[in-house]
Amino acid sequence: MSYQELTNKSNILRSRIIETSSLSGTPHLGSCLSCVDILVALYFGELNIDPNNPNDPLRDRFILSKGHGAPALFQVLAMCGFYPESWLNDYGKDGGIFAEHPPTPDHLAGIEAATGSLGHGLPIGLGMALAGRIQSKQFNVYAVLGDGECNEGSVWEAAMLAAAQKVSNLCVFIDFNKWQATGRSEDMMALNSLSGKWQAFGWNAIEIDGHNYAQILAALNTFKLENTRPTAIIAHTIKGKGVSFMQDDNNWHYRIPTADEVKMAKHELGIVS
Numbered sequence: 698m699s700y701q702e703l704t705n706k707s708n709i710l711r712s713r714i715i716e717t718s719s720l721s722g723t724p725h726l727g728s729c730l731s732c733v734d735i736l737v738a739l740y741f742g743e744l745n746i747d748p749n750n751p752n753d754p755l756r757d758r759f760i761l762s763k764g765h766g767a768p769a770l771f772q773v774l775a776m777c778g779f780y781p782e783s784w785l786n787d788y789g790k791d792g793g794i795f796a797e798h799p800p801t802p803d804h805l806a807g808i809e810a811a812t813g814s815l816g817h818g819l820p821i822g823l824g825m826a827l828a829g830r831i832q833s834k835q836f837n838v839y840a841v842l843g844d845g846e847c848n849e850g851s852v853w854e855a856a857m858l859a860a861a862q863k864v865s866n867l868c869v870f871i872d873f874n875k876w877q878a879t880g881r882s883e884d885m886m887a888l889n890s891l892s893g894k895w896q897a898f899g900w901n902a903i904e905i906d907g908h909n910y911a912q913i914l915a916a917l918n919t920f921k922l923e924n925t926r927p928t929a930i931i932a933h934t935i936k937g938k939g940v941s942f943m944q945d946d947n948n949w950h951y952r953i954p955t956a957d958e959v960k961m962a963k964h965e966l967g968i969v970s
């Protein structure tokens with residue numbers, strides 16, 4: 698798929714995510730928008746998955762460890778064909794499948810782990826990657842973590858074990874948007890050098906622009922050449938990416954867009970409907 702086609706998909710997804718947030722009155726919009734390009738590159742340029750055979754034992758696994766970005770994951774799975782996009786009209790409704798975080802895998806095709814309590818996705822993914830190796834199954838495990846999520850001790854426990862076990866079929870993206878729920882990540886618990894930390898834990902650490910498809914896909918190729926180390930892709934991103942009045946403004950961690958703001962955002966994204 699060309700970079701232009703990937704960009705078109707990300708614009709559509711951003712627009713749908715913003716509409717969903719507005720209609721359902723649910724937060725985490727900035728968090729979703731910062732990881733859309735990573736998800737698009739993975740789902741349309743990398744993952745070996747088949748919506749018609751979602752439980753194939755040889756499929757690649759993807760875990761959104763920063764589970765509060767669920768609307769982005771739900772929309773990309775719909776776009777891939779795991780279920781009709783219309784199902785997302787029920788997002789955030791009482792009794793529905795689409796809550797603010799990914800449900801357990803038996804509730805929705807394409808979901809590999811129920812996440813939302815930060816710090817769990819990488820340990821779960823490590824377990825899957827180890828299981829694949831033990832069973833001689835050729836698949837890769839990918840996870841997206843937030844930079845604030847890296848404050849969780851369980852992330853570093855899993856990071857140590859993955860390197861010690863030379864789990865080279867495991868690749869994590871850190872959606873490094875420099876914010877967390879209530880402030881700058883650097884002020885909450887300084888992370889720099891984030892790539893230096895992953896390297897010190899024995900990982901192949903790569904720093905990229907997380908909105909640049911050429912760089913995301915090149916990093917994924919580097920991951921696939923690794924035989925002895927897990928890979929951490931430190932993706933520099935912008936919270937709220939794609940909409941001028943949301944970009945790098947952490948109020949959009951919680952704010953719900955009004956109907957007028959949805960219209961303005963869609964206009965900026967080039968989406969007419």
Ligand SMILES: Cc1ncc(C[n+]2csc(CCOP(=O)(O)OP(=O)(O)O)c2C)c(N)n1
Pocket residue numbers: 727728729731763765813814815816842843844845846847872874876877878879882936950
């Ligand atoms: C264990 C745990 N503690 C607190 C929260 C509440 N929480 C939800 S999102 C968030 C901020 C996460 O920041 P980051 O990982 O940087 O993601 P971003 O939204 O900035 O992309 C927090 C603290 C949580 N979900 N899980």
